[in-house]
Amino acid sequence: DGKPRKWCGGACPHDEGCVTCTLPENPEMARLNRRHRAEGGTDETLAHKGIIKVSGPVNYEMVARVRTLLDIAVTARPNRKELVILIDSSGGKVPAGLEVFDLIRNAPVPMRIGKVRSQALSMGLIILQACDRRVASRTARLLLHHTRFKEVQLPELRDPTRVQWMLLLCEGDEKRMQEILMQRTGRSLAEINEHCDRDASISSQEALAFGLIDAIED
Numbered sequence: 429d430g431k432p433r434k435w436c437g438g439a440c441p442h443d444e445g446c447v448t449c450t451l452p453e454n455p456e457m458a459r460l461n462r463r464h465r466a467e468g469g470t471d472e473t474l475a476h477k478g479i480i481k482v483s484g485p486v487n488y489e490m491v492a493r494v495r496t497l498l499d500i501a502v503t504a505r506p507n508r509k510e511l512v513i514l515i516d517s518s519g520g521k522v523p524a525g526l527e528v529f530d531l532i533r534n535a536p537v538p539m540r541i542g543k544v545r546s547q548a549l550s551m552g553l554i555i556l557q558a559c560d561r562r563v564a565s566r567t568a569r570l571l572l573h574h575t576r577f578k579e580v581q582l583p584e585l586r587d588p589t590r591v592q593w594m595l596l597l598c599e600g601d602e603k604r605m606q607e608i609l610m611q612r613t614g615r616s617l618a619e620i621n622e623h624c625d626r627d628a629s630i631s632s633q634e635a636l637a638f639g640l641i642d643a644i645e646d
Contacts, residue, residue, distance in 0.1 A: 519550025
């Protein structure tokens with residue numbers, strides 16, 4: 429646009445430049461500012477750029493939203509080489525999370541890059557495993573645990589048929605997640621179960637050592 433450029437990459441509104449333009453270049457701040465601009469905008473705008481936001485509770489609203497955003501990304505550029513999946517979720521419903529996993533895993537692109545800036549807890553971390561390259565910030569929170577039902581009421585626990593149905597459902601979902609985790613981490617079933625038994629959040633460094641992510645990114 430012909431105007432002086434700040435080292436952060438933004439156009440300066442003043443013809444002479446401003447105080448920011450006269451400061452020594454700060455490469456780290458410039459990188460963070462560029463990333464902030466690249467990941468800003470509405471979900472739909474980001475999808476056009478090949479960036480898919482997977483945020484909030486994992487439920488069937490998320491499934492519908494991710495499906496729509498993936499359609500936008502693929503339609504906008506049919507020969508797209510990669511998708512960036514931004515994950516920020518505290519988890520939620522297991523069946524919905526597995527659907528999101530399948531949507532991302534089956535997206536028609538050669539490379540899916542999953543990034544966690546803040547948190548990927550429970551099903552959020554399972555969804556991350558759908559990505560070919562898994563990256564987390566140094567301060568990200570990550571968590572794995574066993575499948576569980578929330579808000580189960582006493583009358584349901586008194587019904588043996590209902591309890592058996594819940595048990596079968598949980599075991600089926602747990603087996604699918606164990607298979608995903610064993611494949612992506614290279615760990616044994618015993619190691620996966622031991623990790624889930626802890627039911628405690630872990631650091632990015634611990635996740636990297638266990639094989640849940642591929643790299644730590646500031």
